[in-house]
Amino acid sequence: MKISFGAYTLLAESIQERVKHAILLEKCGFDSVWVGDHLIELFSDIKAYDPWCNLTAIALNTRRIKLGTCVTDPHRKHPAVLVQSVNTVDQLSGGRVLLGIGGGEAMNLDPFGIKWDRPITRLEEYIQVMKELWTSPRASFSGRFCDLRDAHVQVELAQKPHPAIYLAAGSPRSRKLVGKIANGWIALAMTPELYRRDIIDVQTGAKEAGRDPESIDVACTIDIAVSNDAETARNAVINSGRTLLLCWPHQLERLGYTSTKEFDWVKLLVKEDTERRIKTNLDEVANEAAEQVVIFGTPDQCVERIEHFTKAGVTHFIFVMHPLDGSYTLLAEKVIPYFREQTA
Numbered sequence: 001m002k003i004s005f006g007a008y009t010l011l012a013e014s015i016q017e018r019v020k021h022a023i024l025l026e027k028c029g030f031d032s033v034w035v036g037d038h039l040i041e042l043f044s045d046i047k048a049y050d051p052w053c054n055l056t057a058i059a060l061n062t063r064r065i066k067l068g069t070c071v072t073d074p075h076r077k078h079p080a081v082l083v084q085s086v087n088t089v090d091q092l093s094g095g096r097v098l099l100g101i102g103g104g105e106a107m108n109l110d111p112f113g114i115k116w117d118r119p120i121t122r123l124e125e126y127i128q129v130m131k132e133l134w135t136s137p138r139a140s141f142s143g144r145f146c147d148l149r150d151a152h153v154q155v156e157l158a159q160k161p162h163p164a165i166y167l168a169a170g171s172p173r174s175r176k177l178v179g180k181i182a183n184g185w186i187a188l189a190m191t192p193e194l195y196r197r198d199i200i201d202v203q204t205g206a207k208e209a210g211r212d213p214e215s216i217d218v219a220c221t222i223d224i225a226v227s228n229d230a231e232t233a234r235n236a237v238i239n240s241g242r243t244l245l246l247c248w249p250h251q252l253e254r255l256g257y258t259s260t261k262e263f264d265w266v267k268l269l270v271k272e273d274t275e276r277r278i279k280t281n282l283d284e285v286a287n288e289a290a291e292q293v294v295i296f297g298t299p300d301q302c303v304e305r306i307e308h309f310t311k312a313g314v315t316h317f318i319f320v321m322h323p324l325d326g327s328y329t330l331l332a333e334k335v336i337p338y339f340r341e342q343t344a
Helices: 015-027 051-059 079-093 119-135 172-181 192-208 230-247 249-254 274-280 287-293 299-311 327-343
Strands: 004-008 032-035 066-069 097-101 139-142 147-151 164-168 184-188 217-226 294-297 316-321
Touching: 004 217, 015 032, 015 051, 032 051, 032 097, 032 316, 051 066, 051 079, 079 097, 079 119, 097 119, 097 184, 119 139, 119 147, 119 164, 119 172, 164 172, 164 217, 172 184, 172 192, 184 192, 192 217, 192 299, 217 230, 217 299, 217 327, 230 249, 230 274, 230 287, 230 294, 287 294, 294 299, 299 327
Parallel strands: 004 032, 004 316, 032 066, 066 097, 097 164, 164 184, 184 217, 217 294, 217 316
Antiparallel strands: 139 147
């Protein structure tokens, strides 16, 4: 299967910089660019832009690259309103939208009084409603959370029958849901060994639904730093790996380390001192653990590390880029072409 390469625009501060980043990614041969969907970001130097405005700006300045959310949730918008946003950007971009969606987290919901009980049940119904709106001339649906009666959204998709749906899934139940109803699986804070274990849940869900497990795109969101100097690359990315595992304590424990639940991403509320406390608690995560959930090194070392993931079942990388001098050139000339040749 083809290996796809995408990148997250998270580290670009302004909309203008994110657009420039997307243009550069397209020139470097990347397949997809992804934006976040938060009302509140963990770190104060990251702006929480509206994802559909962000993707509109990128769509108007690119021609080929796919445009994804990584990820939205089923709580802050009615599914018909999200369908309207997706359809509009899909029309504008000529059919390039990828919809990443997950169960949601407290920082985007609790401060605003937004209800988010039964997130996985709600997520499944939400996707059912969206598919109904995408595939029926007039949609009727009666569920636990949504009630549609002869409904339609008066802007059509460019792609049929609907955009690829990627579920962010970190539990056995949500991974089985990927296999049941989604086109792709997004995972975070993973190692090749964890992919080998967890992909079984996705495959089981697909088989139970009568779907081909091989048709599901397995996406890995991961920090990467590439340089001709391996130590420079490691230094650029190691604290990101430590922060990631501090905020995903279950994954840290699965790697064999003890953890605190204080900064659990799903339940975390961003207070005035949260950023400072996270930085002062990074020592709770060993460097050896962090190195397992990031990619760094020379181009050859990065190729080798990426291959470990592909052999475990990953088919799509969503890189959180840590740009160093020449890093984009190295990726474009040394890393991505290697996998293009392997596929060919």
